[in-house]
Amino acid sequence: MAKQGYHHGNLREALIVACLRLVEEKGPTGFTLSEAARVAGVTPAAVYRHFEGREDLIAAAAHQGYEIFADMMEEAYAKGLPSALKAFEGTGRAYLAFARRFPGHYVAMFESGISIQRTSELNKVASRGLGVLEKAAAELSKHIPPEKRPPPQMFAAHIWAMSHGVVELFARGSPGTKSPFPPEDLLESGIGVYLRGLGLIPPDS
Amino acid sequence: MAKQGYHHGNLREALIVACLRLVEEKGPTGFTLSEAARVAGVTPAAVYRHFEGREDLIAAAAHQGYEIFADMMEEAYAKGLPSALKAFEGTGRAYLAFARRFPGHYVAMFESGISIQRTSELNKVASRGLGVLEKAAAELSKHIPPEKRPPPQMFAAHIWAMSHGVVELFARGSPGTKSPFPPEDLLESGIGVYLRGLGLIPPDS
DNA sequence: TGTACATCAGTGAACGCGCGTTCACTGATGTAC
């Protein structure tokens, strides 16, 4: 990561790392291109050899995040198979796990205000992660009698919303919001109740 | 709202209104004290007659938001009584309704990064809103057999998280996130499934 | 192995900009007599 002479070696990556660190520490507002350059040990102007500007740098960080995110979702899904239920629960948990392990990426993706529509590439990789959740939901919904089966996209959205809410409100340094429960437990139990509501888990336990 | 001569009349309020508008239009990042002053038709320096600075102005906007929010929650709760179930569902819906009707306030409260701990006053008014939700949850939880009754704070947190998630992901101009379902329906059905999972609604319907 | 040269990733100085904040001031308002 330290530069070794006039040429850096891998400045592009180093700038993304710096961006992630700053965005995590100071929030998306606090992030400046100049400081990222400073952290990477380089002149602000050098950034323009690798990115179009400030926005583009954040977008690159987010892109990397979506990639990792999609991978984690897929892995969690595969790990749960062949049980559709386990696979589904796994993806829900993976959401929170991602936010915990990659807070910088998470902020760049969901709180920095960069649009998913920015690039078709960004859009594509972002859809991959959500796609896994929807696939898991579709698979799982086959276990519900057709006449009382909600659209899989819908309950994917429910789980996504709950996961996102738990992360935003309870897992991050959010506005003084403290819950007496660890976010992991909160999400776990929330998903549990929800799936029970769909009749996918027996009512006791 | 137009100033009428040298003295404005109600600059404090006008500045909050300007702050809300800007924060809604451009996001919390885009908000500047100077522009708020401009919108209110006044010199930036004039702001300091009413607020300590930029942060303080946003905090005031958030404070006003929390006040309105708490009122809406209480009203929704009261309207649902004496049915504990209806009262609870009402507060969930009120969350989304608030975000829709007062987007500027919503941003100031939940996305601007100002801490709830900033003032004991702010903390107090912010707790009032959440308190209603917790009260509703506690009331409702009496209808669950004690041995399978989760802590009311916990399921208040679940509903809060889901509401917040729906708002952030689907109700606001969020990162290209589009759902085929209107947020209202999404939240309504999500809460429905959840309550069914708690055994508070009969499994059919 | 050595030299000439093209490539390109970095520099560093400069720019204009709008920001938040301060200060001594001044114009309008309201009150005492």
Next chain:
DNA sequence: TGTACATCAGTGAACGCGCGTTCACTGATGTAC
């Protein structure tokens, strides 16, 4: 009703600052011969 005066909400000029971005440049690297 009129005048003197205190109060205070506004002005406007100035400040230092760090930002994002541009530009002509230069130093390091790699390749052709």
